[in-house]
Every structure is written in C-alpha cells, then in structure tokens.
Amino acid sequence: MVEFMTDLVTLGQRIRHYRTDAGFTLDRLGEAVGIAGSQLSLMENGRREPRLSLLQSIAGTLGVEVSDLLDPAPPSPRAAMEIELERMQRSAVYAGLGLPAIRPSRTMPDDTLGALVGLHHELARRAREAIATPEEARRANTELRQYMRTQDNYMPEIEELAQEQLRQVGHSTGALTHRSVSLMAKKLGFELIFVADLPHSTRSVTDLENGRIYLPPASIPGGHGLRSMALQALAHRLLGHHEPASYAEFLRQRLEINYFAAACLMPLRQSVDFLKGAKAGKNLAIEDFRDAFGVTHEAAALRFTNLATTHLDMTVHFLRVGEDGALYKGYENDGLRLPTDVTGSTEGQIVCRHWSARLAFERTNRTTEFYQYTDTPAGTYWCSTQIGTSQAEEFSITFGVPFADAKWFRGRETTNRRASTCPDANCCRRPAGELASRWSHKAWASAKLHAHILSPLPSGTFPGVDDTELYDFLEAHSGS
Missing domain, CATH: 1.10.10.2910 (Arc Repressor Mutant, subunit A)
Structure with missing residues (x-):
C-alpha cells in the first residue's frame, strides 16, 4: 500500500489530471493497467488507495513519473478548489448538518465552486468562534489535564x-x-x-x-x-x-x-543528572534547579513535574495560585485533591486557606521559599512555595510531594504544619459562628469579577488573537 501518501483526494485529482491530458477515458486506462474503469473512478475520487505497483503502471501508461502522481500539490487551481470542497464536506461540522455531499461536475462554473468553498470556510470559522467560550475552554482544559x-x-x-x-x-x-x-x-x-x-x-x-x-x-x-x-x-x-x-x-x-x-531550556540529560545528584544528597530544591538553568521559578517547578515520576520515581503536584486564592494552573499525580467545580474543572477554584499556596502571601520576607507540611483527607504533603509578581498581581508557585518523599528535599525540617479538611466547607469556607451572627445581613460587598473566567475569547483564526490587528502588523512589516 502507498503508506507515505495519505492525501488520497489530491492523489486522485492528479491521476485524473494526467489521464485527461493524455486523452484516456476511465475504461481505456483501466484496461491498460488491468483494472475496471469503476475501480479507477474510486481512486480518482479519493475513495480507494492504489497499490504502489498499480501507480507505477498508471504512470507508465500516461507517460509520467510516479513522483508526478504523488506530488502533494493540486494539479490546477480548479482541482485545488475541488479538493478543498471535498475536505470541508468530510468535516464533522458539515456532517452534523445532515446535508448531502455535492460532487462538482465538469460543467459546474468555477465561480459556483468557489462560492461553495467560501461558504464552507465561513461555516468552519463560525464553528471555531462558537467554541471559544469559557465553558468549552474549561472542558477542553480539564480533558487535557486528565490526559497528562x-x-x-x-x-x-x-x-x-x-x-x-x-x-x-x-x-x-x-x-x-x-x-x-x-x-x-x-x-x-x-x-x-x-x-x-x-x-x-x-x-x-x-x-x-x-x-x-x-x-x-x-x-x-x-x-x-x-x-x-x-x-x-x-x-x-x-x-x-x-x-x-x-x-x-x-x-x-x-x-x-x-x-x-x-x-530546550532545561535539557533532559543535564536536568536529570542535576536532580539525581541533588536527590542523592537529600538537597532537592526548586530554587537551585531554577538558578542552574537561568529560568523562572514557575518554569523550573513545571519542568520538575515532567521529570519527577519518570526519572526520579516520585509523584508530585504543582499549583499556581493568585493572591485572591484562585487556582490558575494545577497538576497532580500524587493524590492531592485539587478544588474542582461540578464539571471537574480546577480553573478559578479557590484553594484551601490552610495550604501553603495561600499562607505564603502572609509572610513579610518573600525572597525565599516557604515550606510546610499539610495534613489533608488524602494524606500528608510537604510543599515548597515561592511568591512571584506579574504586571497584574502577585501569585504563588507551589511544588509538593507526599510525606514519604519529603526526605529528599531541602526544607523538610520545617516545623510549619497545618491541617486541611477541604472540600469540607467547615474547614475554611464558612465564617466562624460568632462572626456570622454579628455581621450577617449587616454589610454589602461589591465583588471583583473574574473576567478572564467569564468572558469569551476574541474570535479569530487563532483563539484569543485579533485577526485584523495581526494582519495589519504583518503588512506593516512585510516591506522592512
């Protein structure tokens, strides 16, 4: 089989192009290469994949090279439109409409074919625009996190x-x-x-x-x-x-x-050698890993999660939390129960007040990592948290492991220890009874809206990118 040729539609168009140029009918070419004209028609319509030996016979009969048939470029502008229409009609978006596929005949004008292709492009664009919503983004992100x-x-x-x-x-x-x-x-x-x-x-x-x-x-x-x-x-x-x-x-x-x-910034071999050496000395630290490769604390912590389980034989978790307590990015394969909504999404959920990711904001000295043991319903975890600053706000970066693996890390001797029973609301989500009695219905707070969670992304070819601004930029720099 022609394993290296995956675009059967283009292949079929090129066979048809060279067949008609050579003045062959389907039946005449089929007879010359030993197959029925109907079988050849299926190949030209991209419905059947020819054997390499058959392609060689077809090429020889038509007086061209096999490479001419396998060229990925459409043989003509008209063929390019027919190929595009075929691809678009095979899409899930079009299939979901329940409409029949249109086969462009030889007599169909080019402008009619072009209009059909244009309509399909607009249909695809609107489908992309419709899915760039917070709900779709959160669902897709949850599926990707679970896969990773x-x-x-x-x-x-x-x-x-x-x-x-x-x-x-x-x-x-x-x-x-x-x-x-x-x-x-x-x-x-x-x-x-x-x-x-x-x-x-x-x-x-x-x-x-x-x-x-x-x-x-x-x-x-x-x-x-x-x-x-x-x-x-x-x-x-x-x-x-x-x-x-x-x-x-x-x-x-x-x-x-x-x-x-x-x-690339933290190459596999050098990173694993560095981390294994630190582990052997029971002196693992995100800040050392960060400084060794000249990257940010967040990048070093995330890279550690790539390598920890496969190369260091330990399970881990990672959190990026805003100063408001909202979880912006999270990963775990060590059983830590991340806060989720009813759909399983973690983005924007509030982490426990007793976790180091929240408590680190209360420190006066934020230049060093903050270490803490936290007892949770899923077990006890050791965590290292560093505060960072963006243009918008402060945030915390937390890297942690189950209690048994704390022995490999600098900071394991910390006496900081808290208990968390979240997601139990009595842990930290409900105010103390005395305060609730004193202030309930006696105050009104104007909430800060998490616009990044609620607002749909700007629509465009790439989610979140303004096409008009992008193309204006490219045009302005194209001559420089």
Whole structure:
C-alpha cells in the first residue's frame, strides 16, 4: 500500500489530471493497467488507495513519473478548489448538518465552486468562534489535564526532538544562550526580529512567507522570556502544527510548544543528572534547579513535574495560585485533591486557606521559599512555595510531594504544619459562628469579577488573537 501518501483526494485529482491530458477515458486506462474503469473512478475520487505497483503502471501508461502522481500539490487551481470542497464536506461540522455531499461536475462554473468553498470556510470559522467560550475552554482544559496525568506529565517524543535540536547547534552544558536559539531558528529558515509594536493579543508572530519570527524587545522577568517565546514559535514548525480546528487542539498545541521550550531550556540529560545528584544528597530544591538553568521559578517547578515520576520515581503536584486564592494552573499525580467545580474543572477554584499556596502571601520576607507540611483527607504533603509578581498581581508557585518523599528535599525540617479538611466547607469556607451572627445581613460587598473566567475569547483564526490587528502588523512589516 502507498503508506507515505495519505492525501488520497489530491492523489486522485492528479491521476485524473494526467489521464485527461493524455486523452484516456476511465475504461481505456483501466484496461491498460488491468483494472475496471469503476475501480479507477474510486481512486480518482479519493475513495480507494492504489497499490504502489498499480501507480507505477498508471504512470507508465500516461507517460509520467510516479513522483508526478504523488506530488502533494493540486494539479490546477480548479482541482485545488475541488479538493478543498471535498475536505470541508468530510468535516464533522458539515456532517452534523445532515446535508448531502455535492460532487462538482465538469460543467459546474468555477465561480459556483468557489462560492461553495467560501461558504464552507465561513461555516468552519463560525464553528471555531462558537467554541471559544469559557465553558468549552474549561472542558477542553480539564480533558487535557486528565490526559497528562495518565502520562505522568511526560512527553518522550518532544524530549527527543528537543535533544536533537540542541545537538544540531552544539549545546551541551549550561544555560541555553540567545545565540543558540537564533541558530536553531536559522536552521529552520527563520530570523528572529525584535519589535515594539506586536499585536496586543500576541506574544510572538511568525511570518511564514518571509521567514521571520517577531518578538518583543525586552525579556520578561527571569531572563528566559525571549528564549522561551522564540522556542515556542519554532516548536509549531518542528511539530508540524496547522491552524487549530478546535479549542482543544489549540490547547494541545500550546501544551506541546511550552513543553518543547522547557525541554530546550532545561535539557533532559543535564536536568536529570542535576536532580539525581541533588536527590542523592537529600538537597532537592526548586530554587537551585531554577538558578542552574537561568529560568523562572514557575518554569523550573513545571519542568520538575515532567521529570519527577519518570526519572526520579516520585509523584508530585504543582499549583499556581493568585493572591485572591484562585487556582490558575494545577497538576497532580500524587493524590492531592485539587478544588474542582461540578464539571471537574480546577480553573478559578479557590484553594484551601490552610495550604501553603495561600499562607505564603502572609509572610513579610518573600525572597525565599516557604515550606510546610499539610495534613489533608488524602494524606500528608510537604510543599515548597515561592511568591512571584506579574504586571497584574502577585501569585504563588507551589511544588509538593507526599510525606514519604519529603526526605529528599531541602526544607523538610520545617516545623510549619497545618491541617486541611477541604472540600469540607467547615474547614475554611464558612465564617466562624460568632462572626456570622454579628455581621450577617449587616454589610454589602461589591465583588471583583473574574473576567478572564467569564468572558469569551476574541474570535479569530487563532483563539484569543485579533485577526485584523495581526494582519495589519504583518503588512506593516512585510516591506522592512
């Protein structure tokens, strides 16, 4: 079978193109290569995959090379529209309408065919717009988080890809330099360009036509921002990503590019060697891992979750919590019960007041990690929490392990210990009875709205990106 040729529609169009150019009918060509004309018709319509030997016979009869038939490009503008219509009619969006598929005849005018393709594109665009809602985003994010839990947050294929890219630019030790990232981009045919007018809804923009990756002029705090953003942009190309057809696909792509960037900034072999050495000395610390590779505390903690279970034989959890107590990002495979809503989503849920993720905000000295043991219904956990600051607010980054694995970490000797019975409302969600009696119905608070949770994302080709602003930017820089 032609295993390397997956686009049967294009293959069929190319066979038809060369058959009609050579003046063959279906029956005449079929007779020449030893098959019925009806079977050949199925192949030309993308309904049957031909054997390589049959393709060789067809090519020889028509006087072309097999490579001409296997060329992935449509043979003509008309064929390109017919292929696009076929693909769009096979989509789940169109299938859900229950409408019959339209087969473009030879007599169908090009403008009619173009109108049909345009209608399908608009249908797909509206479908993407409809799913970029908070509910869909939370559902897709929950499914992805649950999937990554089954994988122990580890993606070996991307680890291998990152290692290969680093080998190609000669990086073996120390923090990854901006020069090495630029060399990686150059090998893929891209130039890194720093501009001050990126669209507000983007972190970077890749101009595929002119081979440019546009980045902001200054790094975000922590020193790894520009490297990480450039690596994420390169990852889209290396991983073969296409424009996302759903919000779930958008989230999966974002997860994969973030993983690739982390695997480059904190390479597998060097990271595992560093962490195993620290574990042997019972001196594991996120802050040491962070400083060894010149990344942010959050990046180091997340990278630890990638490697801990597969390479260090320990289960872990990670939390990013806002100063209001809302959970913005969470992962666990150690049994810690993250707060969830009725759908299983964790985003925006309030974590227990007795967890270190909340208590760390009460410290006067926030330059060092805060350590704590927490007794929960699921067991006792040791946690390390560091406070960070963004343009909008402060947040905490927590990395933790079950009690039995605390012995490997610096800070295990802490005497800080709290008990949490959440999700029991009596733990920390209900006010003390005396205070409730005193103040109930005697005050009125104006709540701060979590707009990022309730508002739909701006619609566009990529969720959250303003197409008009994006295309204006590209046009303005295309001549520079």
